[in-house]
Amino acid sequence: MTDYKITRLGIYGDGIAEGPVFAPMTLPGEVVTGTLDGSTLRDVKIITPSEERVAPPCRHFKACGGCQLQHASDALVADWKTDVIAQALAAQGIRTEIRPILTSPSQSRRRATFAARRTKKGAMSGFYGRASDTVIEIPDCKLVEPELLAARDIAEALAEIGGSRKATLAVTVTTSQVGLDVQVSGGKPIDGQLRISLAGLCDSRGFARLTWEDEVIAQRAPPTQRFGAANVCPPPGAFMQATAHGEAQLLAAVQEAVHGAKRIVDLFAGCGTFTLPLAADAEIFSVEGDAQMMAAMDKGWRMAKGLKTVTHVARDLYRRPLLPDEFKKFDAVVIDPPRAGAEAQTAELIRSDIKRIAYVSCNPVTFARDVAEMVSGGFTLDWVQPVDQFRWSSHVELAAQLSRS
The missing domain is CATH 3.40.50.150 (Vaccinia Virus protein VP39)
Incomplete structure (x- = not known):
């Protein structure tokens, strides 16, 4: 196999060697090898690692597509x-x-969009895998606020109620002063029974607002955000x-x-x-x-x-x-x-x-x-x-x- 010397990071965080050859999860100064697929290096192996390479803090890093640079030191990224x-x-x-x-510190993202999908045994949720449409479960995500991470089971419940085996729900969850603000897209068309089931879930799980596509299904309390001296209830998806x-x-x-x-x-x-x-x-x-x-x-x-x-x-x-x-x-x-x-x-x-x-x-x-x-x-x-x-x-x-x- 040919060796490649990574000279810089591209705008998407990939390492770039002469060519250009793009090598995901590599760092400047590293010597790497792998299988060249067009201009992208697959199955990358690090021969000479950079001094700025660190152990990723999240165990899901290699599979999950949510982060690109956990393998680099904070100083290099900065x-x-x-x-x-x-x-x-x-x-x-x-x-x-x-x-x-x-x-911003780790576990500080206050909005996340989970991919939720029905399965034979119930449902699963997480983020999409790196460069794929595979849903990766992320129980130990180091990116989002703990309150958001705990909302994965809400996404799964929504998929069981209003998802189909052929489609993936996009469940966007935002923290607010009074609870979670939940917005769903990609689900079944709303009807009377689904509306009742969704409203019941909102009440039993205690989140502030539930929006299905563009319709607010239930609101237990306005999901307000604090801007200076004012409390503002943004419209869904704002x-x-x-x-x-x-x-x-x-x-x-x-x-x-x-x-x-x-x-x-x-x-x-x-x-x-x-x-x-x-x-x-x-x-x-x-x-x-x-x-x-x-x-x-x-x-x-x-x-x-x-x-x-x-x-x-x-x-x-x-x-x-x-x-x-x-x-x-x-x-x-x-x-x-x-x-x-x-x-x-x-x-x-x-x-x-x-x-x-x-x-x-x-x-x-x-x-x-x-x-x-x-x-x-x-x-x-x-x-x-x-x-x-x-x-x-x-x-x-x-x-x-x-x-x-």
Whole structure:
């Protein structure tokens, strides 16, 4: 067999040798061998291991597809994720201060989607195996909160009630202040008997809300999340930051970037992750494409005490970005777009009189693209704060401050 020297990690966490040859679960500096299948090395054997190779903390790592980098030291992963951001910016000709990465602890993910399937003896649940549609049971998962891990039996009960032997349920479970928020897709069409059975399960298992496809079947209590001084009940499936730790780190960076601003625009605001904490000190105009999320945020604001005025509008910022005149009288902008970035909105921000921007991103490549446009338009990228709330994955998030005089 041919030996291969791993030179770097790819964007999905695979080791890459000259060719390129992609070798899963390998690290830079390692010499490996295996069976070449196209450009991917199968049945990889480590001949010379890296000093940064560690024993995976989870016994399910090799089979489960939930994590990519448990075999690497925390220091290597931190350096690699920071370098992903630096390289994305360098490709656009940008250099700036990149602060030390802030990593969420193990067992801190507050939302997980379990695959649940009926079997001859009942049901099983877990995550999909690495590069397969096989469901792997994960009783000792080191990624999610213990409360979520205990919800695997709920996923199995749901599969027994409303699943079929030919399909796999996707059971998304989120922790809230009052219990678990459960959303199911891929099940049987809802009918009277199924509705009764599901409502009974929600009551007997004591979770807060159960949604089947797009229909709320039962709600024992609103599954609220705490954003600053406000309690918000997000609509089923609404976007949330992956961990409470990661959310707190991103919020702290945003607060630093807009410190002292008295009137702020929050773009792609979701349910108010940044809007409501910022409203303790500033008036906020919040914009989000999903009307239900805006309604949830507004209700939370109205029931909270001590917050300044929050106004909002439901608006698709890809098709109808805010125009320069709409930013008049505002001191700063917070923007947290999806992975596609915010190219159209960036162009209008450049044309506006806004001087300070807090940019939150889950995609360093589109972030660097948008920032390059803003730098060309007179902004300076002051600093970037990497945040790793998807521990042991290839995913990296960040918050950044941009300003212009």
